Amino acid sequence: MASTSSNETVTQREQSIVLEDVKLMYTIFADVPPKTKHLMLELHRSNHMEYLLRGLQQLAPSFCALDANRPWICYWILHSIALLGESIDAGLEDRTIDFLSRCQDPDGGYGGGPGQMPHLATTYAAVNSLITLGDEKSLSSIDRDKIYRFLLSMKDPNGAFRMHDAGEMDVRACYTAISVASVLNILDDELVRDVGNYILSCQTYEGGISGEPGSEAHGGYTFCGLATMILINEVDRLDLATLLDWVVFRQGMEGGFQGRTNKLVDGCYSFWQGGIFALLQRFHTIIGESMTLLDAGQANCADSPQATGESDESDISDGEESLDRTSSGDEACVIQQGARIISKGDGACFFQPGVNFGNVDCKSIDGLAEREPLFNSIALQRYLLLCSQDPGGGLKDKPRKGRDYYHTCYCLSGLSVCQHCWSKDEDSSPLPGAVLGPYFNLLEPINPIHNVVLERYREAQEFFARS
Ligand SMILES: CC(C)=CCC/C(C)=C/CC/C(C)=C/COP(=O)(O)OP(=O)(O)O
Numbered sequence: 001m002a003s004t005s006s007n008e009t010v011t012q013r014e015q016s017i018v019l020e021d022v023k024l025m026y027t028i029f030a031d032v033p034p035k036t037k038h039l040m041l042e043l044h045r046s047n048h049m050e051y052l053l054r055g056l057q058q059l060a061p062s063f064c065a066l067d068a069n070r071p072w073i074c075y076w077i078l079h080s081i082a083l084l085g086e087s088i089d090a091g092l093e094d095r096t097i098d099f100l101s102r103c104q105d106p107d108g109g110y111g112g113g114p115g116q117m118p119h120l121a122t123t124y125a126a127v128n129s130l131i132t133l134g135d136e137k138s139l140s141s142i143d144r145d146k147i148y149r150f151l152l153s154m155k156d157p158n159g160a161f162r163m164h165d166a167g168e169m170d171v172r173a174c175y176t177a178i179s180v181a182s183v184l185n186i187l188d189d190e191l192v193r194d195v196g197n198y199i200l201s202c203q204t205y206e207g208g209i210s211g212e213p214g215s216e217a218h219g220g221y222t223f224c225g226l227a228t229m230i231l232i233n234e235v236d237r238l239d240l241a242t243l244l245d246w247v248v249f250r251q252g253m254e255g256g257f258q259g260r261t262n263k264l265v266d267g268c269y270s271f272w273q274g275g276i277f278a279l280l281q282r283f284h285t286i287i288g289e290s291m292t293l294l295d296a297g298q299a300n301c302a303d304s305p306q307a308t309g310e311s312d313e314s315d316i317s318d319g320e321e322s323l324d325r326t327s328s329g330d331e332a333c334v335i336q337q338g339a340r341i342i343s344k345g346d347g348a349c350f351f352q353p354g355v356n357f358g359n360v361d362c363k364s365i366d367g368l369a370e371r372e373p374l375f376n377s378i379a380l381q382r383y384l385l386l387c388s389q390d391p392g393g394g395l396k397d398k399p400r401k402g403r404d405y406y407h408t409c410y411c412l413s414g415l416s417v418c419q420h421c422w423s424k425d426e427d428s429s430p431l432p433g434a435v436l437g438p439y440f441n442l443l444e445p446i447n448p449i450h451n452v453v454l455e456r457y458r459e460a461q462e463f464f465a466r467s
């Protein structure tokens with residue numbers, strides 16, 4: 001996966017096609033009689049399960065596809081199934097564990113397939129898959145001593161990690177190494193040494209984090225960098241106020257998130273960007289302190305739903321109105337903290353970057369983080385259910401795109417973040433108002449740092465604490 005090195009701005013035409021597609025979906029939704037709206041907002045659970053199981057069963061007989069991504073495919077499918085609260089049968093589980101064991105290198109770490117060179121990304125995917133399967137056989141198949149040696153061998157003298165032997169060094173490598181070490185309970189000072197300095201050198205002038213120093217801030221890397229800083233206990237070294245400012249404006253009028261400034265929304269960023277909010281909400285005290293350093297005097301959205309605590313039910317029932325308001329720059333901040341879109345008069349719209357967080361009522365940020373999410377969770381759920389869902393099973397980037405396992409995994413992960421981010425603590429069930437559509441849409445909660453279902457994470461924690 002290449003690093004983002006330049007800001008390839010999308011054309012107004014590309015942007016307006018997406019807005020038109022999304023607007024069409026929301027207009028259809030707005031025109032449906034109120035009593036049947038919930039049918040359109042339904043999560044097609046059984047079709048998603050069928051799509052996911054078919055994928056795993058096709059992979060499982062020999063797991064002999066030729067690509068170097070097979071542990072990833074396992075993770076995307078298994079995690080999606082776990083998010084839906086389902087499991088796979090014992091035979092399929094055994095075959096999956098055996099396959100992942102064959103991907104384990106004799107010197108530690110997992111490759112993309114049996115006999116392939118160990119790689120940090122596939123090691124992360126394999127470990128998360130085995131934690132998601134979750135029983136004794138699965139967890140004990142991981143050779144932690146060898147993984148520790150592999151992680152150490154990927155560490156550069158500057159403290160950062162390389163994806164594989166002589167491979168690229170980036171924030172993703174730091175995250176996958178530290179996430180795996182933490183969840184397996186093998187994280188130590190040697191692995192942590194100077195990782196924080198590297199992540200810090202990747203925080204850009206926009207506030208987000210790039211893949212490597214000097215590149216462009218991106219949601220995927222910002223998630224990785226922030227999660228890593230939390231795991232190594234150095235999160236307070238980041239400029240959280242500008243990071244929050246950056247991520248808040250990555251939510252578009254479509255309700256979905258873009259990965260970086262001036263790019264299109266995409267369902268997978270529901271997790272990479274939405275997950276950042278889930279992480280930040282744990283640190284609302286720190287964020288609250290950072291916010292007081294900003295000039296709250298600019299606050300001009302005091303009547304916004306966030307500031308007043310009003311629900312945005314009107315946005316839920318009338319998507320068209322929400323999108324139409326994009327043509328009014330004055331009203332943009334009333335809708336949510338998402339990026340402003342300015343009408344060019346010909347109907348084409350673009351994101352306006354660089355709006356200061358002072359536009360939101362900063363003084364109450366600390367309180368808000370406890371009460372409601374710092375992004376528009378309902379608008380994101382609406383984007384996911386109406387624009388990113390294939391009713392025949394699977395989820396996708398945006399309306400004209402096809403489904404795939406990567407987007408199914410990260411759209412469902414983002415949906416779970418949305419549903420659970422209103423809860424006061426990890427263990428309380430969301431109130432019905434937090435879940436868009438029927439309550440039956442509710443997914444399992446995740447541990448947002450590792451992106452595994454919370455219950456499986458806790459079981460793994462317990463297992464690796466005693467073994
Ligand atoms: C754990 C792990 C491996 C994390 C990976 C995180 C992640 C998603 C990083 C983003 C990588 C990247 C350069 C995307 C840009 O693609 P693009 O230019 O096609 O998309 P864009 O237009 O949306 O930016």
Ligand SMILES: [Zn+2]
Pocket residue numbers: 266267268269397407
């Ligand atoms: Zn995507």
